[in-house]
Amino acid sequence: MPTFRPIRPEDDLALAAIIRRVMPEFGADGPGFAIHDPEVDHMCAAYSVPGAAYFVVLDEEGLVLGGCGVAALEGGDSGVCELKKMYFLPAARGKGMGEVLLRHCLEVAKALGYQTCYLETLTGMDQAIRLYKKLGFKPLCAPLGRTGHGGCDHWFAKELA
Secondary structure, eight states: OOEEEEOOGGGHHHHHHHHHHHHHHTTOOSTTSGGGOGGGGGHHHHTSSTTOEEEEEEOTTOOEEEEEEEEEOTTSOTTEEEEEEEEEOGGGTTSSHHHHHHHHHHHHHHHTTOSEEEEEEOTTOHHHHHHHHHTTOEEESSOOSOOOOTTOOEEEEEEOO
């Protein structure tokens, strides 16, 4: 069973490669998608700021299989964080790790003082959308903040009780 831990600088290269491999699987490699975010090449530094956290999923040999994090929603209210960069290689999918890591990220977001967690996704990421709904995320009619991810067509938020 894969495990997870906080991101380290040595994870940056592997995580960038994963993001660049997984996003095109879902047609998310054009303009308006997270694959083009400057933080993709420097994930550890991007999530080493106050109000942010990122975790990587590891296989039994310690190889990075994916990750997920939270950070303040750019251009959003101060009490809103965004679930960010939740991507997994096929070897990590379907094993429940996404749910375990997402639940952990929600607890971390709450501990960081956020009241709401927001996320963006797109048609075709059906397994992820089912998971978000299962964990209580509610669909929104329009995006929040200024993420620059105009390619996304599904937006969700969850109150962190």
